[in-house]
Amino acid sequence: MRVLRKGMRGSDVAEVQSILKLIGYNISSVDGIFGENTEQAVKAFQRNNGLSADGIIGPRTYERLEPFLLGYALYKIKPGDTLYKIANQYSTNVYSITTANPGINPFFLNVGEEIIVPFGIDVVQTDIPYTYDVMEKDIQGLVMRYPFLVVDTIGKSVEGRNLYMIKLGEGPREVFYNGSHHSNEWITTPVLMKWIEQFSKAFAMDGIIRGYPARTIWEQATIYIVPMVNPDGVELVINGISPDHPRYNEIIQWNDGSTNFDRWKANIRGVDLNRNYDASWDEFKEMEESLGVDGPGPYLYGGPSPESEPESKAVADFTREHDFRLVLAYHTQGEVIFWNYRNLQPPEALKIGEMLAAVSGYTLAEPVGAALYAGYKDWFIKEYRRPGYTIEVGRGENPLPISQFEEIYENNEELLLLAALV
Ligand SMILES: [Zn+2]
Missing domain, CATH: 1.10.101.10 (PGBD-like superfamily/PGBD)
Structure with a gap:
């Protein structure tokens, strides 16, 4: 810092x-x-x-x-303490302390024992540019107050940042949600992070969220979330690039001499991660020239080969290691849901897509142009013949202003619950 x-x-x-x-x-x-x-x-x-x-x-x-x-403090229990007293001191409640410390006996506190005291504020910040650093702190804060969350990494980015994965639930239906394949669509990361927080809050209280008992979802599904597939790119879009960065010259050149990266979708090597999967990838390569793409750049360059990038390879490997019933990839070009790929999707894909559209207010759509090729959901449908969706949230020029967050989150909270059960 x-x-x-x-x-x-x-x-x-x-x-x-x-x-x-x-x-x-x-x-x-x-x-x-x-x-x-x-x-x-x-x-x-x-x-x-x-x-x-x-x-x-x-x-x-x-x-x-x-x-x-981080949303919590560490507290060493003193003689005469009660959880109620500690909760008052930190403007929080006893329930959030017992959730964060599942081993604790409220009636027999061990003097000298260190406990986690979550503050009475939410962890996930949804009013700021959502950088990798902010996400890391939010993940730590969420895991400390909701120890039932499982956090892991599925790999590392080109520059060595962790590709974090958060797992919720213990049920047989495995689903996978991911965000920020495209760096200037980083608003999709706090959408997924906020949802993790809201769902965890409901589950901790054995409560109901949007009419769904959180426990039912927990028992029926296992939800894997990679909130930021492209952390290097997100960093570039939000904070720009310093002249002492080893790739400074080539990146500026790829960006047509500009230090403004608002239009940058690719990873730090100038590969568009959502054109880097093995689904009509060769066909897309043949089109690149007609799209004005002649190599690494802000968007649409599919890379030297499918899964050439550590980020897309990690996501594909992670997918291969699981038995996902359904996947959602979050993007921000319009308020639509793309649901098919070359008619390889299973028969139920349309019906599920209609349900997701109904709860979000988004329109089901068929991809056109470059969106027809080499995306994650395309590859998933091709490979597994199971339902895969690209959820395009928000409207306007990327990166969408964070002021759109509330509305976008509102549209997606139920969608993310429903997708675990269909
Ligand atoms: Zn996108």
Whole structure:
């Protein structure tokens, strides 16, 4: 974490603004610009935490902020403590503490034992550019408060970032959801992350979410989620590229000399991961030239061979290692659901697609143009003859503004529940 001070801007500034606002400080706008208002809020936070109020976020201030970003604190039990007392002290409730610490006996607390105390705030931040770092913190925060979640990695990106996988449920129906194959469609990552949080919350309370008993889904399905398939690309779109990056020159060249990466969909090697699967890949190669693609670039370059990239290979390998009944790949070009591939989809694919369309308000559609080739769901349908869908959320130019998040999430919460059961 770099030191943040007045005059700076960036996704890390937005992250701090978002958390200060969430815990009650006066932040007028979560805009990633560290101005007077943000400085005042940082000073107030510092005063409340016994720090010198210089308005600069250095290591000590960050150390105090970080538990809020993770959504929990570690607490060592003292003589005379009760969970109720601890919960009050942290503005949270006893139930969230017992959920986070399943081994604990509320009536016999062990003095000196360290427990996890989740704060009474949500973990997943949905009002900021959702970087890989933000996702990592959210995953850690979610696992600490919901220890029934299983977190693993399915591989690493070109630059060595983890391709995280979160598993929910213990049922026989295996389904797989993934987001951010395309880097400028990163808004799909917080949609999946927020859904993990909402579902976990419901399951922890043995509750109901959108009319679905969470326990039923947990017992009938196992849901595997890779929220960010292309973390290097997401980083490029959100934070740009530093001149000391080893690929700086070629990436700028591929991007036609521009340092603005809003249109970048590919991974860091300029390969469009959703044109890199073995489904009509050769045919697509023959079309590339007519699409103006002559090699690595922001989008539509299918790579030197199918699964040439570690990210697409990891997703394909992970798929081969499982017995997925259905898959969903999240994208953001329009409010449509693509459901078929060369008529290889199973007979029930249309009916399930209609159900997903009905609960989301999206339109079922047949792909046209480049979208006909080499995508993940195409490969899945071709390989397994099972239902696979590309869910295109939101409207407008990528990257979609995070202000669309609430509406997009609203449209997809039930879809993600239903897809585990159909
Ligand atoms: Zn896409």
